[in-house]
Amino acid sequence: MAIKAVFLDAGGTLLAEKLPRAAIYANVARELGVSATEAALRPLLSRIAGEMPRTAGGGFRYSEAWFGEVNARVFGREFGLSDAAVAHACRLLFAHFAEPANFRVYDGAIELVAELKARGLVVGVVSNWSERLEGLLVGLGLRQHLDLVVVSAVERCEKPERTIFARALARAGAEPTTTLHVGNDVEKDARGATEAGLQTVLVDHHGEIEPGPFPCVRGLGELRAWILERCP
Ligand SMILES: [Mg+2]
Structure with a gap:
């Protein structure tokens, strides 16, 4: 037809x-004073993506609310950062992903x-x-x-x-x-x-x-x- x-x-x-996801997270980690390499973040992000439910924080997969929960697991649970630092990580990441130049x-x-x-x-x-x-x-x-x-x-x-x-x-x-x-x-x-x-x-x-x-x-x-x- x-x-x-x-x-x-x-x-x-x-x-x-333009950049691999793990490299983007490594840059944000560095900005928050955490030394985590892209190589270390790759399996961590993949594990957390695998454990995430389809809805989280009131949002469907890939929504900002859902990514807020991903970021809480990466920066809060895994790296032990405060809620304020997790919120800062979210702001940096959401700004990155909203920027067409990236x-x-x-x-x-x-x-x-x-x-x-x-x-x-x-x-x-x-x-x-x-x-x-x-x-x-x-x-x-x-x-x-x-x-x-x-x-x-x-x-x-x-x-x-x-x-x-x-x-x-x-x-x-x-x-x-x-x-x-x-x-x-x-x-x-x-x-x-x-x-x-x-x-x-x-x-x-x-x-x-x-x-x-x-x-x-x-x-x-x-x-x-x-x-x-x-x-x-
Ligand atoms: Mg595709």
Whole structure:
């Protein structure tokens, strides 16, 4: 079926953090007088992410309230810092993640969404992200080319659940069979979208995705060609 709407994942598909998460936390730790290296923070952050419930501090995963609880575990529980120091860490981290300059947009991303929209397709972002994503997309020059931005922390549901895709379809006024979802995560993006009845393609920027049941392109140039072949 010809594609009439395109949904795109954000992180690892259209944009990426410039610094690894553990390096960002190491910088904040240093500012608070704690010497914790990036190498030490990597397994710690991964362990805490694994133990975190889906909602915490009244917020859904990746919301500021939820990250407040992550930061309390890192800086309070693990490093023994005071509540005031944890609050300071939160301010530094939230400011970092709200700053567009701390992210990079993959080559061709802005041109791709602009072209799809100019061709009359409905174009949206569907992302597991904090409530700050929309502002970030404005700052990165992507938002003006998008019809909709659907974010897990706001919706209180997340990929790969069918609900978040259904909400995006409803908001886009789109049918699943003529909608393509693009992402870089096999389970959350490709399998989730397929189970919600959408078409899907994976984008592999770094040659990391194992061959599997879902179509996969290498980078946004290949993605553009793949989509245009399937447009009316
Ligand atoms: Mg992603």
